[in-house]
Amino acid sequence: DAGVIQSPRHEVTEMGQEVTLRCKPISGHDYLFWYRQTMMRGLELLIYFNNNVPIDDSGMPEDRFSAKMPNASFSTLKIQPSEPRDSAVYFCASSLANQPQHFGDGTRLSIL
Amino acid sequence: RKEVEQDPGPFNVPEGATVAFNCTYSNSASQSFFWYRQDCRKEPKLLMSVYSSGNEDGRFTAQLNRASQYISLLIRDSKLSDSATYLCVNSGGSYIPTFGRGTSLIVHP
Secondary structure (H helix, E strand, O other), X not given: OOOOXXXXXXXXXXXXXXXXXXXXXXXXXOEEEEEEEEOXXXXXXXXXXXXXXXXXXXXXXXXXXXEEEXXXXXXEEEEOOOOHHHOEEEEEEEEOOOOOOEEOXXXXXXXX | OOOEEEOOOOEEEEOOOOEEEEEEEOOOOOOXXXXXXXXXXXXXXXXXXXXXXXXXXXXXXXXXXXOOOEEEEEEOOOOHHHOEEEEEEEEOOOOOOEEOOOEEEEEEO
């Protein structure tokens, strides 16, 4: 069975550039989550969707971050403009309600 | 107070040892509890769910104590391959899953 698919696996770009991270959840899952993980702050929930609708975006750091889920099989997390402090591993996860989340491999983002 | 708290460790134990981790949570409405394992530079992976009656999967035992609001993970006969970070997760009625910062386990020969 296909798991959660994220792309790209690695991204290195210069500050000020736009970064777009992509996620394909597991088919049939109605919840999708975006996380950021750093050594300092651990795993932080940025935003989550239920049936393609954003439910809670209180974890989004600032207006430079935006997320969309145009359909049940695709979501994006965009950072514009990017800054060095955005460097982290970004995970996407999906699940059914109150069931365990399944994580993608993550995107390792480095902003120079 | 953090919603989910774990001792970061590291717990450094020899092969064959028994080791236990606790995780406390503050949301009394929490309904679902899980333990995840995360290897270095990898994604978190589900280790086991935690049921009210407790559950066991081979060398791993998870328990829930609602009165004291904590969950535990016991690993018996530790293997080198058990070295990882163990994350606890809970979610409540509003279904905002909350991860702990994780407990690092190092099993040495």
